[in-house]
Amino acid sequence: MKMLAPALLVAVASTQIALSRTFDLTAWKGGGFGMFSTLDHAGYRGVDIVVDAPDRSESLQVPASIELAVARAAACPADRMLRAVAEAVVARERRYQRPVSRVTLTFWRADFDRATLRPSERPVRTFVYDVP
Amino acid sequence: MRPIALRELAFSSQGGAAARAPAAEVDAAGDPRPVRSPVQARDIAMCLTAIALLLRPMGPWFVRPAILAVAVLMILSPALLRSALAWGAIAVMVAVRIADDWPLADNHVYLLGYWAFAIALSLRARASADTLACSSRWLIGLAFVFAVLWKTMLSPDFLDGRFFRVTLLTDPRFGDAAQLIGGLSSGQLAANRKALELLPPGAELLDPPSIAEPARLRLLASAATWGIVALEAAVALAMLLPAPAVGSSVRHGALLLFCGTTYLFAPVAGFGWLLLAMGVGQLDDRQTVLRRVYVAAFLVVIFYGEIPWAGLALDAGRG
Numbered sequence: 001m002k003m004l005a006p007a008l009l010v011a012v013a014s015t016q017i018a019l020s021r022t023f024d025l026t027a028w029k030g031g032g033f034g035m036f037s038t039l040d041h042a043g044y045r046g047v048d049i050v051v052d053a054p055d056r057s058e059s060l061q062v063p064a065s066i067e068l069a070v071a072r073a074a075a076c077p078a079d080r081m082l083r084a085v086a087e088a089v090v091a092r093e094r095r096y097q098r099p100v101s102r103v104t105l106t107f108w109r110a111d112f113d114r115a116t117l118r119p120s121e122r123p124v125r126t127f128v129y130d131v132p
Numbered sequence: 133m134r135p136i137a138l139r140e141l142a143f144s145s146q147g148g149a150a151a152r153a154p155a156a157e158v159d160a161a162g163d164p165r166p167v168r169s170p171v172q173a174r175d176i177a178m179c180l181t182a183i184a185l186l187l188r189p190m191g192p193w194f195v196r197p198a199i200l201a202v203a204v205l206m207i208l209s210p211a212l213l214r215s216a217l218a219w220g221a222i223a224v225m226v227a228v229r230i231a232d233d234w235p236l237a238d239n240h241v242y243l244l245g246y247w248a249f250a251i252a253l254s255l256r257a258r259a260s261a262d263t264l265a266c267s268s269r270w271l272i273g274l275a276f277v278f279a280v281l282w283k284t285m286l287s288p289d290f291l292d293g294r295f296f297r298v299t300l301l302t303d304p305r306f307g308d309a310a311q312l313i314g315g316l317s318s319g320q321l322a323a324n325r326k327a328l329e330l331l332p333p334g335a336e337l338l339d340p341p342s343i344a345e346p347a348r349l350r351l352l353a354s355a356a357t358w359g360i361v362a363l364e365a366a367v368a369l370a371m372l373l374p375a376p377a378v379g380s381s382v383r384h385g386a387l388l389l390f391c392g393t394t395y396l397f398a399p400v401a402g403f404g405w406l407l408l409a410m411g412v413g414q415l416d417d418r419q420t421v422l423r424r425v426y427v428a429a430f431l432v433v434i435f436y437g438e439i440p441w442a443g444l445a446l447d448a449g450r451g
Contacts, residue, residue, distance in 0.1 A: 001253050001254075001256070001263060002250075002253070002254070002257070002262075002263045002266040003267075003270065004250075004253055005246040005247070005249045005253065005267050005270075005271060006246070006250075006270035006271055006274055008246055009242075009243075009246050009271060009274050009275065010274060012242060013274070013275075013278045017281075017286065020286075025235060026235075027282055027286065028238075028239075029236060029237070029238075029239075030234075030235045031230075031237075031242035032239070032278055033239050033275050033276075033278040033279040033282065034239075034278070034279070034282035034286065035238065035239050035279075035400075036283075036295070036360070036398065037282040037283040037286070037287040037290050037295065038282070038287035038288070038289055038290060038295060039289050039294065039295055039298055039299070040287075040289075043302075044330070068233065068236075071236060072234070072235065072236060075236060076235050110330055112289065112298055114292060114294060116342075116343065117294065117297060117298055117301075117328065117343050118327075118328075118340060118343075119329075119330050119331075120330075120331070121331065121332065
């Protein structure tokens with residue numbers, strides 16, 4: 001009985017490491033105790049959004065209504081998370097009666113030069129959502 | 133429910149019976165002296181955990197009020213404080229909070245869930261205090277093992293110093309310390325932050341600004357990098373090595389040293405309070421001095437979080 005909670009900790013933390021390796025889950029989140037170990041965190045990760053339709057191709061600033069979904073996708077850019085962002089974008093565009101046929105999401109993160117510390121933004125993954 | 137105050141009587145091991153029993157001694161005026169029953173370390177650990185729940189309310193609207201209400205009732209009622217059901221409910225609500233916005237919960241929220249679960253299990257065990265102490269050691273030890281693993285083996289930018297070099301310059305929560313200890317001027321700090329701003333993909337400045345890193349700042353970054361790894365490794369070893377190899381004083385000394393130094397800088401007091409509450413959970417009822425030290429450390433972490441000490445010291449230095 002005394003080892004049940006520690007066993008749960010090991011299971012979750014091991015899963016977090018596996019997710020960080022397979023789905024780019026940030027070390028800071030997910031219960032793996034990787035906080036304060038890397039610059040790869042919310043401040044230096046993000047998701048860029050481009051909306052396409054027959055008459056438009058537009059880059060969107062992240063609106064407040066989908067900030068949470070974007071934060072979750074930036075922390076773990078798995079298909080499920082990115083699809084949730086894309087669906088939220090489509091729903092929002094339709095609320096404003098704007099045409100949308102495709103949403104392209106680009107997950108990026110920043111790298112810092114070892115010597116100069118100069119940062120550069122590196123696209124890691126692109127997710128395309130064709131509106132059904 | 134029997135209302136109590138946070139006095140030792142309230143936590144007597146005999147519960148209400150001892151508090152109501154006739155006093156065995158009288159004072160010089162002939163009035164009965166209150167019976168002073170020993171406080172159980174386990175009760176203090178649980179009470180500090182409940183206080184930590186109140187100090188940092190967490191979760192969405194459908195769990196936050198329930199967590200706060202249970203925590204308040206635990207502090208008021210020893211019966212509820214020792215209720216496996218109540219701690220199990222806290223563990224479930226913390227799990228709901230984690231699942232609700234996964235993966236955004238901080239790591240100490242996970243540890244809080246494990247700890248509440250461990251308390252609930254220990255309260256159902258025959259050797260309750262031993263069970264809780266053992267769970268506490270393993271939970272802290274394993275959490276620190278994973279923390280060290282991330283810093284030393286899994287992260288590409290920690291041991292080479294980049295993490296603290298950049299964080300000291302860009303994280304506003306460390307700005308005062310970077311100036312006070314690292315020797316940066318406020319102008320240098322602002323210029324460095326500008327230089328470290330991200331450019332759009334493919335963009336490059338013709339004449340990129342250089343980053344000012346005085347020797348003291350580099351030394352601070354190195355000390356933070358290696359110091360935190362050394363401290364975390366020491367806590368992990370102290371918790372996980374068997375008792376004959378590591379004495380109780382070494383184990384508690386390592387944990388208190390970690391909390392006393394780390395939370396002076398790290399802006400995560402909630403993690404500190406939780407670790408200290410878990411540390412108390414490892415004490416036996418005779419270790420009253422250590423128990424007081426832990427409670428004092430809990431208060432110190434409150435002060436660390438609430439007093440902008442580095443900013444005040446900077447202001448004082450500027451006259």
